[in-house]
Amino acid sequence: MYKLHLILKYLRSRRIAWVSLIAVMLCTTMVLVVISVMGGWLRMFRESFHGLNGDVIVHGRSLAGFPHYQEIIDQLRGLPEVEAAVPTLHTYGLVNINNSIRDAVDVLGYPASIGTVNRFTQSLYRQYQKPVDERRTPATQPSWDLLPNIRYQEIKPNLKGFTPGMIVGAGVIGIRKDSKGDIKRPDSDLEYGAWANLKVLGINPDESVDVEKNKGDRTYWIVDDSRTQVWQYDSKTIYVPFKVLQQDLRMDGTDGEPARASDVQIKIRDGLDLNKARDKIASVVDDVMMANNVDSRFPYIVETWEESQALWLGAIEHEKMLVTILFGIISIVAIFLIFCIFYMIVVEKTKDIGIIKSVGATGAGVAGIFLGYGLVIGIVGAGMGLLLGYLIVHNINQLHNWLAAILGVPIWNPEVYAFDTIPNTMNPNEVIVICAIAVISSVLGSLIPAIVAALLQPVEALRWE
């Protein structure tokens, strides 16, 4: 009885209680904000990496790709695990946009059905992200069709032959955040009426190169830009129709070999184990390759998206571990802070401990007062810290812009952090863990002072000056 009574009395009447309360609150807020921002950033990174990849990928390990991909896709579609399977092409090329941008780029050949296996469609600005107030419903799959309201012939009258559409990574054509934090975009569809010449080179299955025969040189029209939010993709990648690229690379079966693709991206039904699905898919692919006597000129590997991005994901995991260690150290500092404050409280209250003990309180009871005191301060401090942390994280982009305006320097650089906005969501699991740690730290911080108080003989405590 007296424990609760004394805890409440002490909380109400002691200014030092407020100091420790504020210390717990600030520590909780700090850890919440940093974990939310860093954790959110790492989570966005993962999601973005996954966004450009199917759940499982049959990956050709040479630029010549691998044959019989259509048969593989047909077989895979029969598997209950597989929701969709789509062939893609990957190569490197030289691009010349409007004679103003010349660059070496990654070239991806996507069929329109790519929308069924990854989130490429959602990265498109004109077809998906541009607001609905222009009465356009977001596309479900990407389109490379030329825009109807642009008079291409007038822009480049001497252009001959078939000119398909091209989707460019936003960074390739210089779309990025400016110093004010806004993204400059073309005002209307007309801005997309730029031409882009792309030169690619097909590789023979034996890895020989026949420049005259396998040279692809085609002019496209830019119809959209893609913003996956992963800077390394957006600044260096262009996307063209699968069939067009296959033809330009002579991988369409006209060189005597069967038609080839670089990868097959596969979407697995939700909730299934990716590794099991991968093993099943690998056996199907092996069977097809065996049946067609595909030789060692076409090496391939079947892997999950996480395995295919292992290098990047590994780096991110390491970063996360580093951040966790840093916060472990910060947490230890916080525990020490609480410990110091509680030790001061015990020293200050030594005489009270003697009085309470002389009236018959047990050592356990006295320890209970201080542990309870720590618990109350932990709970109230963590609650206040959660509130403050939520307010900061929720408004972090506004705060960042405000700070950047005052200091004149933007702190969050999208080219470094790969994303143009600071993550502002809190993960409920992390919140629960952090608040629990704050409460446990407060109790731990009060543990040694509580034991010291419990072990005092009443007379030792009463004699204290």
Place this chain on the structure above:
Amino acid sequence: MSQTAETTLPPRSTQDKPIIRAQGLRKTFRMGDAVVAVLKNADISVRPGEFVAIEGRSGSGKSTLLHLLGALDTPDGGSLHFFDRDYTRLPPADEPVVKQIVMSRRWWYVLAITFAAFAMQMVAAIVAPRFSPLPLRWFLGIAFGVMLITAVIGLALHVLRFVRDDAIATPLRNSEFGFVFQFYHLLPELNVLENTMLAPMIQRSWFSFRANRRKLRERATSVLKELGLDHRLKHKPSQLSGGERQRVAIARALMNEPVVLFADEPTGNLDFETGQQIMAVLERLHRDKGQTIVMVTHDRSIARMADRVLVLKEGRLDRVSDLPNPKPAISTMDYR
């Protein structure tokens, strides 16, 4: 020694079995390097209904004796009994060697020496690996072993002391003994009523306290009223005078109807008149209610109000026989 007329009160005959019996009490204090023996073989027994005063000069150890009798401290030797209950609680490690190492601060020296030796080993191993006198790994193992064993023994002894204290001493302090100190020792955050109710608050669980709150509050109010404090119930100690604080302390001590009331220089911090008022309270408690009181004082005039006066001199108790009888009549004084 006077017998009161009331038949309901416990008998006060000296033939009764003593409430408190202390034999051969020893207590030493360490002050830096010096060891001061405060109590050497002190014997005392207190019978029901007695008012015993222990007189002595400042620093003679009379407060220490009272703390031992009241189970607020532990003796280094001797025995303490409350009726037949032994509450001596000698130090758990009476072995001189263990006691020297663990219970004293000497174990810090052991640790320091171990660490120093360990550091020397490290330096030797780095500077001149060939001349390292002992294999480093062995030494590490021994050093950590010694540290670990010392720590475990120390912790175990502390826990033992802690558990024993909780089991033996706290019920006595809570229900059988009441304490009045020279410096009042009230909790500054609690008001007069809450300070008075501290013992039952500590004794009872939350539910039990809630259930009996009205009864306890009535009891506390009536005790405070008897002491003339019924108009001060909601005041904090800081808002009271010295005499009022001491009366609150007496009320707190009486709240659980203790068998023995211990008073440690109850007038020591008060002016003469207020001190007389407090003494009147104690005197009346003793006379009207047969309260057993053990009081410590350095003031002979105050000691004379007791039935029996013992003098603590050089760590031993002697009876004083030359007390004037009858005692001065002070019980008529108004202490309000």
